[in-house]
Structures are given as structure tokens and as C-alpha cells.
Amino acid sequence: MKYYLCRYLPPRADFLATMTDDERTWMGRHGAFLDDLLAKGQIVAHGPVIDPDGSYGVSLYRIEDDQDIEAITALDPIVRNGIGRYEHFPMPHLKARD
Template sequence: MKHYLCKFIPPRADFLATMSEDELKSMKQHGAFLDELLAKGVIVAHGPVLDETGGYGVSLYQIADGEDIAAFTSEDPAVKNGVGHYEHYAMLHLRHAAESMK
């Protein structure tokens, strides 16, 4: 397994306060997309980060060795609709609560 911290970068620092109707629609699709990957176990956790210089989103992925992280994030409706992009950071390992319950 490979693990990544993925940072979703919106198009502007004040995005949360200035979203258009179309951007809001894309962000709702973005949330549903991430929730689907969470249900499948591809994402371990995700959520928005409040930052005084501009908010962003974070998701923690665990994917098979042969898979490409960009293939997942490029399918995000927000990315497809030009409402943001991702930065990917490889992690050496990822421990989470579900893992410790085994």
C-alpha cells in the first residue's frame, strides 16, 4: 500500500466566502466524491482546513502499490470543473484507528 496526504487548493484565498452557484455545486459533488472513496476505504479521512491565509481541503489516501494518486484526484468533480487542484505528498506510512482495532 501507498499513502498520501492530498491537499485540495481552491482557486482563490476567499473561495469559501465568494463561491458562485456553479462553484458551490462543484464543491457539493467534490464532497460526495470524497465520501464515496471514504466508504470504499481508499480515503481514510478528509475535511476542510481553516487557515487565515486561505482555506483548503485535506484527504488521506491509501492506495494499492500499482495505482497512481493523480488518477484518483483527477476524477474529482471540482478538479474536472476547474474549481481547484491537488498537491500530493507521499507518506512513509499511515496508522489509523481502524488499523489498531484489528
């Protein structure tokens, strides 16, 4: 298994306060996408981080060795629709409960 901390970076620092109706719709689909991966066991946890300098999202992934984290996060509806991007950080020594 491989583990990654993935950080979703929205398109602007005040994104949570200034989302358009379309962006809000895509964020709902983003949440459903992550919840599905959580149910499948590919995500250990996910959620927003409220930061005064600009909020962002964090997901902790647990994927098979033959899977590509960038390919998985590229399927996220917010990424597919150009609403932000992900950063991927490998965690080679993560200890987690099953």
C-alpha cells in the first residue's frame, strides 16, 4: 500500500466565501467523489482546513502500489472542471488503523 497526503488548492484564497452557484455545485460533487473513495477504503479521511490565509482541503489516501495518485485525483469533478488543483505528498512511513 501507498499513502499520500493530498492538498486541494482552490482557485482563490477567499473561495469558500465567494463560490459561485456553479462552483458550489461542483464542490458538492467533489464531496460525493471523496465520500465514495472513503467508502471504498481509498481515502482514510478528508475535509476542509480553515486557514486565515486561505482555506484548502486535505485528503489522506491509502492506495494500492500499482495505482497512481495523480490519476485518481484527476478524476475529481472539481479538477476536471478547472476549479483548483491538488498537491500530492507521499507518506512512506504512515501508521494507520485498518
